[in-house]
Amino acid sequence: MEDYGKIDRKMLEHICSIAKLNLSDEEYARYQKELQDVIDVFRQMDKVDTQEEPSYHPIEIKDRLRDDEVIAHEWDPLCNSKSFEGRYFKSPKIV
Amino acid sequence: MAEHKIMIGIETHVQLNTKSKMFCSDRSEPGDAEPNSNTCPVCLGFPGSKPRINRKAVEYGILIGIALNCRINSNVFFSRKAYFYPDLSKNFQITQYEIPIAEEGYVQMGDDRIGITRVHVEEDPARLIYQNGDITSAESVLIDYNRAGVPLAEIVTEPDFKSPKQVRNFLERLSSVLEYLGVYDPAREMSLRVDANISMDGGERVEIKNITGFESVEKALNYEIVRQSGMRRMAATVQRETRHFNAELKTTSALRKKEYEEDYGYIFDPDLPMVTLSEAHVSSIKAKMPELPEQRAERLSKEYGMDISRACVIVYNGKPMADFFETSVKLYNNPDGISNWIVNYLMKSLNWRGERISNSKVRPNTFVELVEMVDKNEITERYAKELVKSYVDTGTSPRKLAEGEKVVLTEKDIVKIVSDIIVNNKKASDELKAGKKEAMQFLIGEALKQTKRQANPNEIREILTKLIGKST
Amino acid sequence: MITGVKEYIEEVRSGNLNVDDFAHEVVERSKTIQKKYSPFITLVEHPTSGNGRIKGLPISVKDSICTKGIMTTAGSKILDGYVPPFDATSVSNAKRDGGMVIGKTAMDEFGFGTFSTNCAYSIPRNPHDTSRSCGGSSGGAACLTAAADFPHIAIAQSTGGSITAPAAFTGTVGITPTYGRVSRYGLIDYSNSMDKIGTIGKTVYDAALLLSSLSGYDRLDSTSAEIASEDFTAFGSIKGLRVGIPKEYFSEGVDKRVAKEVRSGIERLESLGASCEEVSLPMTDYGIASYYITAISEASTNLARYCGLRYGMQKEITGDFESYFSSIRSTGFGQEAKRRIILGTYARMAGFRDAYYIKALRIRTKIINEFAAMFKKFDVLVAPSMPIIAPTFSEIEKLSPIKAYSMDILTVPPNMAGIPHVSVPIGKVDSMPVGMQIMAAHFKESDAIRVAAAVEGAR
Structure with missing residues (x-):
């Protein structure tokens, strides 16, 4: 496993491509320092021994299931869209 | 083809036929409704909207897991699979990652056992429409979210398949099982999609995504084998990549390089609860489970004294056909005759017309008429075989269709017809007397026409010879 | 013009108030306040209201909470122009009881911040000192509550302290209820397992009154608690109440003067009959x-x-x-x-x-368990709300991200544990308000609220 405590430019670029963000060179340089400081604080968690199970919510929440029935929704799905053709939404191309 | 070591594993996505979607109450009917008419803020990923789990979809997932001999997990979770794509309204898909509904099952196919890694439920993405082209060349792309949120069951196999044919057989079996469980409708277009992963001779794994139709799956895999063997012969290395199958050209083409496992950054979906599946709950579902195709075939074979292979033909044609058989037998108690007419004639006619029993005009009460008439010698078998075609065409009662047809001719009737033909075809008869063979053929032909093919050509030849001989 | 919520409700009940004239006056005063302090992203020109126990009462809504027909941005440019086609359940609950929505309040974008300086629209200024922040991320809500010269209660929201921080910095009362107490349907998500909708009011009564309207089971939200709402204004006596004082919340990271004010507040509690005892919550350090x-x-x-x-x-x-x-x-x-x-x-x-995501969830379990163990012995825990008084905007500019995150050290643990807590003004340092937070067990808002009311009444 890679050293999970280091944020370098290459890692930042990789994350930005996954997260669909374009950063300027200035932002890359600045974020690298800022985020490294944050990660160093996050690493404090290493000091804690945890045998506990992960918690998914602060209170236990289980089995909230919905019956299989159709409830039609009266609305215009295009109400906030600026790009559509007929009743379709327009999408950018794939490649 | 040289002996190659082939490993294939597949992921099958099945649209479950619940009434509403996986995480919202919209109608789950991706058919030909007006675009974006079965939507709401939830499946359109509007800010502030929240998902709610469809209980029935979870039950269907459990049914599938049990039918595939899996272990059902007792606490299951939903996860977010995050990636950006225009068909994902939230740019993540709600699926099951860490703990799916079912794991570690198998399907026995003869001597081979195909491992089932997992069965889980998730939501379908939207439908993309490529205008003037396909995924790589379209000028513009449109999105219809009617399909977004439709419940899917994903069934993942171990890479246990050794040939494309085996994959196809498995898919046909699986489709039958799902149909018998009542969780999916095979008639619905695009309701079953397959991603196939193939590696040859220890080489890289190639993924072919989103194939619809069992035939296409087999073709795509066959193409890959040819393509990859070709590359090996040229000493080229097969790349690890994702490919797309073109059904028209019957080829696969590269979509994108799979340099690394797509990093989906899974987290537990914090809008959704843990779902507990107690042993009692699972047992009660198991108790209500419909009869599976294998069980039905065994039962049909036993109850109706049928050969197991014939029972399988009926059963695996689809549940509607098996139901049709049993209903027919209840109306007219000749299981042997009915199964014979179904397997050897009815199925062919339906295939020819591209119909399934459920959308044809054929009904048990009219179908048994045909069998009964043959049994009682009211019509000949030969005539019945022809009758099947017009019956399937029109759905009209076979009795009505056969009405007015003096359909069973006695020997006396045939002799009379042949005599008339001799009299009405003087030229040919004279030629026949003179020994001309062509004349014989012509007269037999006429006789067959007149007797509506009820008489046997040899029978006619005999009668002609006798009659001609008499008059000489 | 009536300025208090209680008097307003009385006036309406007795039929002495013209609701339309009142609404018009509220809009004018809101515009004045907007010019001075900028609490709003969107002001409603013609607010309307129906009947109910809070008929016509001005309600502001934090801009991460969807309001049908009113632009909702979550403080971000990426939602500029977005007009929701539905009301959040909390908003429709407030409207069901007659509340009048007068505008959407400024906030750190998506809730990301402690000072509301990350708002892409307007940055609210503290009415006590306009060179200082109102806190965040519900800065606009607290700003308006503090500045309003008309009856008003704010719908706000907290993930890691976004109700407590602004309430403490502006000298108002902030109630963050139990996770699941108020439906999250229609709340633009920050962190779904920790987001909670709550209230900010001038007094404990105000904040509690609105909370009663907002609360209740909502089937549209799968994490909504199947627990009916309560009358949270039914304050009782705090005599015999067992109060725990977690020492980690008074460590050197906390301004000594702030700590001193809070300790005086605790003395007040003792004089009212509560019994106080120092305790330790070691997981506090791992909260951030x-x-x-x-x-x-x-x-x-x-x-x-x-x-x-x-x-x-x-x-x-x-x-x-x-x-x-x-x-x-x-x-x-x-x-x-x-x-x-x-x-x-x-x-x-x-x-x-x-190492990160799963580990963090395990530590959350520890924090939840730590509080649960405390509430077996104590009814409430009391501590400072924030380690500092409201900083100036120039001080904030100099903070690195990690330093800014560390300001949440006192608010993060109760928020992670999803326990209800109230921040109530307890004193002043350099003329700036100081807040005291009172934490209670899950679904025991009433315990925290009555302590807050008692402290408020004893001033």
């Missing part, structure tokens, strides 16, 4: 790391949907989707949002996930 990792892991997935399709900021659709999405997201998100998306994506990546 565990909170931020959990929050940003969830947030980075919540924010994935903002890509210029179907709503909000959109451009002409050209080119491929990756370029289009990146272009929208890079111009629409502010700096803090980008930082949190990057870190959140990192914390979830294969290979890092166990």
Whole structure:
């Protein structure tokens, strides 16, 4: 496993491509320092021994299931869209 | 083809036929409704909207897991699979990652056992429409979210398949099982999609995504084998990549390089609860489970004294056909005759017309008429075989269709017809007397026409010879 | 003009108030306050209301909570122009009881911040000292509550302290209820397992009154608690109440003067009959790391949907989707949002996930258990709300991100544990308000609220 405590430019670029963000060179340089400081604080968690199970919510929440029935929704799905053709939404191309 | 070591594993996505979607109450009917008419803020990923789990979809997932001999997990979770794509309204898909509904099952196919890694439920993405082209060349792309949120069951196999044919057989079996469980409708277009992963001779794994139709799956895999063997012969290395199958050209083409496992950054979906599946709950579902195709075939074979292979033909044609058989037998108690007419004639006619029993005009009460008439010698078998075609065409009662047809001719009737033909075809008869063979053929032909093919050509030849001989 | 909520309700009940004239006057005064302090992103020109126990009462709504027909931005440019086609359940509950929505209040973008300085629209200024922040992320809500010269209660929201911080900095009362007490349907998500909708009012009564309207089971939210609402204004006596004082909340990281004010508040509680005892909550130190990792892991997935399709900021659709999405997201998100998306994506990546995301969830379990053990012995825990008084804008500019995150050290643990807590003004330092927070067990808002009321009444 890679050293999970280091944020370098290459890692930042990789994350930005996954997260669909374009950063300027200035932002890359600045974020690298800022985020490294944050990660160093996050690493404090290493000091804690945890045998506990992960918690998914602060209170236990289980089995909230919905019956299989159709409830039609009266609305215009295009109400906030600026790009559509007929009743379709327009999408950018794939490649 | 040289002996190659082939490993294939597949992921099958099945649209479950619940009434509403996986995480919202919209109608789950991706058919030909007006675009974006079965939507709401939830499946359109509007800010502030929240998902709610469809209980029935979870039950269907459990049914599938049990039918595939899996272990059902007792606490299951939903996860977010995050990636950006225009068909994902939230740019993540709600699926099951860490703990799916079912794991570690198998399907026995003869001597081979195909491992089932997992069965889980998730939501379908939207439908993309490529205008003037396909995924790589379209000028513009449109999105219809009617399909977004439709419940899917994903069934993942171990890479246990050794040939494309085996994959196809498995898919046909699986489709039958799902149909018998009542969780999916095979008639619905695009309701079953397959991603196939193939590696040859220890080489890289190639993924072919989103194939619809069992035939296409087999073709795509066959193409890959040819393509990859070709590359090996040229000493080229097969790349690890994702490919797309073109059904028209019957080829696969590269979509994108799979340099690394797509990093989906899974987290537990914090809008959704843990779902507990107690042993009692699972047992009660198991108790209500419909009869599976294998069980039905065994039962049909036993109850109706049928050969197991014939029972399988009926059963695996689809549940509607098996139901049709049993209903027919209840109306007219000749299981042997009915199964014979179904397997050897009815199925062919339906295939020819591209119909399934459920959308044809054929009904048990009219179908048994045909069998009964043959049994009682009211019509000949030969005539019945022809009758099947017009019956399937029109759905009209076979009795009505056969009405007015003096359909069973006695020997006396045939002799009379042949005599008339001799009299009405003087030229040919004279030629026949003179020994001309062509004349014989012509007269037999006429006789067959007149007797509506009820008489046997040899029978006619005999009668002609006798009659001609008499008059000489 | 009536300025108090209680008197307002009395006037309406006795039929002495003309609701239309009142509404008009409220709009005018709101505009004046907007010019002075900028609490609003959107002001409603012609607010309306129905019948109910809070008929016509002015309610402001934090801009991360959807209001049908009224622009809702979550403080971000990427939702500029977004008009929700539905009301959040909390808003429809307030309207059901007659509440009158007068505007949407400013906030740190998506809740990312402690000072409301990450708002892409207006940055609210503290009415006690306009060179200082109102706190965040519900800064606009607290600002308006403090400045309003008309009856008003704010609907606010907290993930890691976004109700407590602004309430403490502006000298108002903030109630953060139990996780699940108020439906999250229609709340634009920051961290779904920790987001809670609550209230900010001038007095404990005000904040409690509105909370009663907002609360209650909602089937549209799968995490909504199946617990009926209560009359949270039914304050009782605090005699014999057992109060725990966690020592970690008074450590050197906390301004000594702030600590002193809170200790006087605690003495007040003792004089009212409560018994106080010092306790230790060792997991407090790990709250920041565990909170931020959990929050940003969830947030980075919540924010994935903002890509210029179907709503909000959109451009002409050209080119491929990756370029289009990146272009929208890079111009629409502010700096803090980008930082949190990057870190959140990192914390979830294969290979890092166990060390960050899963580990953080395990530590949360420890924090939850630690509080649960406390509430077996104590009814409430009392501590300072924030380690400092409201900082100036120039001080905030100098803070690095990690230093800014560390300001949440006192608010993060109760928020992670999802326990209800109230911040009540307890004194002043350098003329700036200081808040005291009172924490109670799950669904025991009434315990925290009556302590807050008692302290308020004893001033």
